[in-house]
Amino acid sequence: MQRTVSYSRTILSQIMQISMANSAGNIHGGEIMKIMDSAAGAAAKRHARCPVVTARVDELEFMTPVHVGDLIICTAELTFVGRTSMEVLVTVEVENLQEEAPPTAALTGYFTMVAIGPDGRPKPVPGLIPETEVEKRRYEERRKIYLQRKQAASSTKE
Ligand SMILES: CC(C)(COP(=O)(O)OP(=O)(O)OC[C@H]1O[C@@H](n2cnc3c(N)ncnc32)[C@H](O)[C@@H]1OP(=O)(O)O)[C@@H](O)C(=O)NCCC(=O)NCCS
Numbered sequence: 001m002q003r004t005v006s007y008s009r010t011i012l013s014q015i016m017q018i019s020m021a022n023s024a025g026n027i028h029g030g031e032i033m034k035i036m037d038s039a040a041g042a043a044a045k046r047h048a049r050c051p052v053v054t055a056r057v058d059e060l061e062f063m064t065p066v067h068v069g070d071l072i073i074c075t076a077e078l079t080f081v082g083r084t085s086m087e088v089l090v091t092v093e094v095e096n097l098q099e100e101a102p103p104t105a106a107l108t109g110y111f112t113m114v115a116i117g118p119d120g121r122p123k124p125v126p127g128l129i130p131e132t133e134v135e136k137r138r139y140e141e142r143r144k145i146y147l148q149r150k151q152a153a154s155s156t157k158e
Pocket of ligand 1: 050053054056081082083084085086112114122
């Protein structure tokens with residue numbers, strides 16, 4: 001079985017609360033990472049239709065500060081799948097609800113999620129069908145990184 005990228009694309013929005021901020025009103029990075037992890041988990045579960053765990057987070061980049069009262073919009077979409085793992089790109093946009101300006105890019109990161117079967121072990125997931133040019137390019141880029149990582153892991157075991 002194979003599923004498209006759009007099949008599992010997930011958008012999670014949340015207003016930033018005072019309990020998530022430091023004394024200057026800036027939201028802690030860890031609070032946003034938690035929401036990103038939830039969005040990545042939801043997209044991966046939609047794709048695999050089973051429980052998943054987070055195995056790895058890569059290339060987390062904080063580009064814009066987020067403040068109390070801002071709305072964040074987290075979009076999670078699969079970029080590549082291996083046998084039991086799924087890589088999810090999460091992009092976060094931030095919107096100041098009191099200003100006319102459109103949302104701006106605040107954070108991005110890649111989350112590797114692993115599907116877990118009833119025996120508690122990794123289980124195979126459906127293949128991924130990239131449809132758009134962007135999805136196809138990303139799929140190839142991330143496939144190369146996945147294969148390099150596999151090779152590095154097997155050479156450290158030898
Ligand atoms: C992720 C986990 C299930 C992998 O178990 P494992 O016994 O190493 O299983 P495998 O070696 O068969 O690997 C399973 C898949 O995970 C991938 N994987 C495992 N560790 C990884 C890592 N550090 N980075 C990227 N991918 C990883 C493997 O490449 C493999 O993918 P593939 O089947 O698509 O090729 C296990 O390490 C684990 O439970 N980790 C803790 C997860 C957790 O608690 N997360 C936080 C809460 S959700």
